[in-house]
Each structure stands twice: as structure tokens, then as C-alpha cells.
Amino acid sequence: MRKLLTLILSSLIATSLAAHPHIFVDTGLELITSDAGEMTHVRVTWEYDEFYSLLITEDMGLDGDGDGLLTEAELDRLSGFDMNWIEGFNGDLVARLGETEIPLSDPQEVTASFAEGRITTTHLRAFEEPIPAGETLVMKAYDPTYYTAYELSRPVRVEGSGTCDVRRKAPKLDNELRELQQQLATLDAEMDPEDVGLPDIGAQMAGSVHVTCAAS
Template sequence: MKYSLATAVILACATPLGAHPHIFVDTGLEVIVDAEGRLTHLRITWAYDEFYSLLVTEDRGLDPDYDGVLTEAEVASLNGFDMQWVDGFNGDTVLLNGTEEIALSGPQEVTTAFSEGRIITTHLRAVEGDAPDAKGLVTKPYDPTYYTAYEVASKVGIEGNDNCRARVKMPDMSADLRALQADLSALDANTDPGDVGLPEIGEALANEVVITCDAS
């Protein structure tokens, strides 16, 4: 996840020990498939954890009375705060056809809400180029560095084609991967895992959304 400098500073100062990952995101996915069984879009929901949501609202001077309720204007001011992506950033979402990555557009139709102390955003991403056959495609939401932890927390929806469905495959937690995860969790907030020789493990810990389609 790409975040503002001010928020990064707050995180560095406020995040306690055992701070990897720093941000937790419940992820929702809606797969949009056309009548011919081709995947055309992904609609993605990010529901940020309460602590990170608090940091963002404090960073922006929102909710000055600390009642946990934002006005419509305050919510509107948040819209797009997490969509200022640098060139080359893949939006922490990968769509795969086997080992081939399918290019996706930048974020479209961005929305933002605030509920029960959490910022919840949605955005749409279109397949660039020819839409591929949806059958067998895999979507993986993850941050390679595991700075942000994404978890597919709700049923994946399929829109536009009743012959297709999606299932969530959990990561294969080997003993080595569990040990690496524990090593990461032991780092303080100011330590870069790469500086102490730890590899990027975000992809290995990612949920996989596997799409299957019946013959029409």
C-alpha cells in the first residue's frame, strides 16, 4: 500500500512492537464476467483496520470531537486518499492466467465510506487489452513486502455470468513460512525486513481467488 509521508511518520512513531504488517485490510472482490465468459473488470473493496483508520483521520484533522462519526463533508474529503498511486504500482492486486500477469487499469469509480471506526473504499479496475476467458484465472491481493496484510474476508461475488463462481484458496503455511512470519512480527516498526536479511513474503501469504466457469 502506498501512503502519505505524514501518515508514514505517524505509523513509525505510534505502531507498537510486533509491527509487521503495519496495516490490516479486509478485502472484498467482485469479479465481472461478460456473457461470453470473459473477465472484464475487478471491483475491489478495502476495509482498513480501526487503528490505521484512526491515524488517517487524525493526520487529516478529521473527527475533531473524537466521537467516531464523520460528517458527509469529512468522508468526501477522504475519497481517493489511497488511490494516489505511483507509476508502476499494481494496486496490490494481481490477476494471473497461469504464470502470465494480466494488465489492469488504474482505479476507477472510487468510493469512500466510514463505518464503525473504519475507512472503507472501493474501486474498479478494467482489464487492459482483450478480455481473457475467466475460467482458471487467479486473483491475488497482496503487498510483496507484507507491510500491508490483505485478507479476503467475505464471499467473492461474480457479476454478469451465472456460469462462473469463485473460491478462496488459503496460503500453504509451511513451517519455514511460519518461521519467517514470526521473524517479521518480531521486528520493530522502524526496521526494514530487507535490512536484516528477511525476504519479501507477501505473495506467499496471499489469499488466492480462483475462478471456475461451467460450459454454457
């Protein structure tokens, strides 16, 4: 059975690497506020696509009986598999106030779960400085190279006291963006889009979240 799975995976890999992106992640955000209405932290949820989840569980030797369930020991091993960040990596998450980028802490409170063939992980990050009430925070989840596609398809909410306005904005699907998508589809799997004149392509493809909290 394992040999058959290896053959299937090899075939799927050859097919999936025909174009960008290669990994798909349903993403959710939870902004955490203080009693004064300041945004202090963001909890990030990543739910990986079934194919990538299968690759990870197979590579780590998890779910050996193939029942789609992981033991507590296996979940402990899985937890943090996507947190081995190199120095300078921003976690594929950018937060801005106007034109100013807001630094975020390293990930904390890491969790992992597995259900219906998909891995879901969460981690918490603190804003270097709390976002004052009344200011609009703009967040984008994206990989600049577009190797990984982050879709803000999971809940985006605020936890804490006070009233906050949360708005999602999809990327504007104009002729320029359609042309970029067509160019991406023709790229060799191992080619970096920036090498062919498509810098920061992930940012252009990404939607954004705009959050403003009133003072308590």
C-alpha cells in the same frame, strides 16, 4: 481532548511498529463478467483496521465532533485518499492466467465510507484483456514488503450473467511459513524484509482466489 488523543496515538504508534505488518486491511473482490462469460473488471474493497482509520481521520481533520460519523463533505474529502499511486504500483493486486500476469487498469469509480470506526474504500479496475470463459483466473492481494497485510475476509463474488466457480485457497501453514512469521516478528519496524533475505514475503503470506466462468 485532542491533546489527549495525540498522546494516545503516539503511544499506540510506538507499540504497533514493533513488528510487521503495520496496517491490516480486510479485502473483498467482485469479478464482473460480460454476457459471453468473460471476466472484464474487478471491484476491490479495502476495509482498514480501526487504528489506521483513526490515524487517517485524525490526520485529515475529519470527525471533529468525535461522534463517529462523517458529513457528506468529509466523505468527499476522504474519497480517494488511498488512490495516490506512484507510477508502476500494481495496487497490491496480482492477477494471473497460469504463469502470465494480467495487467490491470488504473483505479476508477472510487468510493469511501466510514462506520464503526473503520474506513472502507472501493475502486474498479479493468483487465487489459478480458479473461476468456473456461480459463481460471488466480488473484492475490498482497504488499510484497508485508508492511500492509491484506486478508481476504470480505465477500468474493461474481457479478453478471453465467455460472462461475469461485474458490479461496489459504497459504499453506507449514514449518517454513511459521519460521518466516517468527523472523518477521523480530524485525525492526523500519526494516524492509527483503534487506534481511525475505523477498516478496507478502506473496508467501497471502491467500488466493481462483475463478473460472463457463461460457453463457
